Amino acid sequence: MRKVAVMIRTNRAKAFGLIIGVFVIAALIWSSIVLGLTKVSAQMVYDAIYHFDGSNEHIIIQDTRIPRAFIAAAVGASLAVAGAIMQGLTHNPLASPGILGINAGASFFVVFGISFLGLSSLTAFTWLAFLGAAVASVVVYVFGSMGSEGLTPIKITLAGAAIAAMFSSMTQGMLTLDERALDQVLFWLAGSIQGRDLEILLSVLPYLVVGWFISLMFGKQMNVLAMGEDLAKGLGQKTLLVKITGAVIIVLLAGGSVAIAGPIGFVGIIIPHFARWLVGIDYRWVIPYSALLGAILLLTADIGARYILMPAEVPVGVMTAIVGAPFFVYIARRGINE
């Protein structure tokens, strides 16, 4: 592990940082509700919640702005935590739900459900996304760890990229046959949180909460595993169990995020690095910091997405890709084994 300058050293400061993070998120959620094409005042937000009168502004606040703000926070946190755990499990600084094909797998299953099975219920989408995420992560993990030297960072990255390419090609193939489905899912496929209602968040939220909860308990196990598999086994850790738990967290968080917002890339790569830079390599801190920073990133990106092509919107997945690609290049240049 390369020595990095850790910004926040003492546990007290780290805990204080978490509290500040929560306040920043609250402020961003507020901004996300207030900012946009339709101007909204604090009074209107209060009225929309407590004295709903059916006016356009109130509908926008209730049906669009509020769900969108919370979805951004939940999805950002989930993707970032999934990324942190993937990077730890695979010893790969580039691992994330996007690069390793988890998002593409989940998307493929959802589009398959819409296009071939004629499914349209939220519950169905959710389960299809979980199934797709699970299939993709198992396939990528198994193929990435084949061979005498086991799982290597480069092998799992290649396996992930190829599986992602395969899933997205098949997704596109299905869409060419079904123009109506194309219209329906195109925006979702770019990764977007615009126009999602609270219902879809609420249907997935229980799974996300379970994922967050397990991952917060999981830091100590991740620390032990990060020392290397042999050492972890020597210390008495049931490494297989830890890996399976990790996989379950990834499937819940990445699959749930795709069900809500489509495949949003790069959040899972960037944030864990930033979190490690802030608080060091202790996963008991990295995971909660990743959650907060992920929410902050996606809230900010989503607010920005409204202003670039106003009145049209840029899908937030494009925003994260624009921010994320240079960072990805930076990490790749720094070296995957360092």
Next chain:
Amino acid sequence: MKNYRSLRMGKASFLIDKKSLFILVLLTALTFALIVLSLGIGQMTINPFDVIKAIFGAGTDMHNLVVQSFRMPRILLAVFAGAGLAMSGAILQGIIRNPLASPDIIGITAGASFTTVAFLALYSDRSNTLSVSIHWLPLASFLGAVGMGFLVYVLSQKYGQVAPIRLVLIGIGLSAAAQALTTMMMILGPIFTASRANIWITGSVNGTNWTEVLTIIPWIFLLTAILFFYARRLNIQELGDELTVNAGSLVQRDRLVLLFLSSALAGGAVAFAGGIGFVGLMAPHMARKLVGSAFGALLPVSALLGGLIVLLADLIARTAFAPLEIPAGVFTSAIGAPYFIYLLYRTRNR
């Protein structure tokens, strides 16, 4: 050296062993046979003898029309696009020294897709008509492929060296970014553009005309000719950086030229046939199994196999679910994915 026959043309020379020569002849014959067969299959079935007559314009008027005007361009495009992608993949696998490298994985195809869809989105008006000639489209794809190739190359440089692993990783990252931008272009354009762009991204040779075929053929031939002068250097590249420096080859410069050739070949193919996936990965592997890894024989055999794969995929694409047309790229991916898995499994002890 009895088993080898050496070919020399000025600076270019190869060793082709007799077995490889036999395989080359066999594959060429197979390609011609499949072309004839494929020309005869479709809504109107024509038997192979009538197809051959029609190729030379000696069949009935109806047969001449169907074979020469409708099916021939599409089939030739499939063959040449497949060949281009396959050679592109063979070069990449040589310089990256990783059996899993291909133009799709390092982002060349994604770069081409992005510029093509951007072209369609920017130059279409509300009524879905293009405001500039469609003939500029291939140029856009080509620029995207080569531009991406160079971008990946430049960003992979560190202390004047391009390490293969960095090249792959950066390709993967930029590829993901290019895909995000492509989707954005599809959303911003009218839905007509989106569905058309979508077919194109997946890779299809449907609706090809002679102009396109006559543009791609010289392109592929020209690049192939240049490539043959570089085949020996590609052999050297496979040895790895330390050995290549000792062998006196200008490794980095050669790598750049080879990367340009690879991007240009893939860009040409993608421009006309779209991003037909996994061909650049599969064909060189099959070729390596047949004729070993010396590039003198590997390149032509890869090209023929690539042509055969896309030809076959297109045949299935237009007949299996007729009258529905499925992009050929879906089938190459469907074959390519298990093949990739098999490769990962096979290379597990390397």
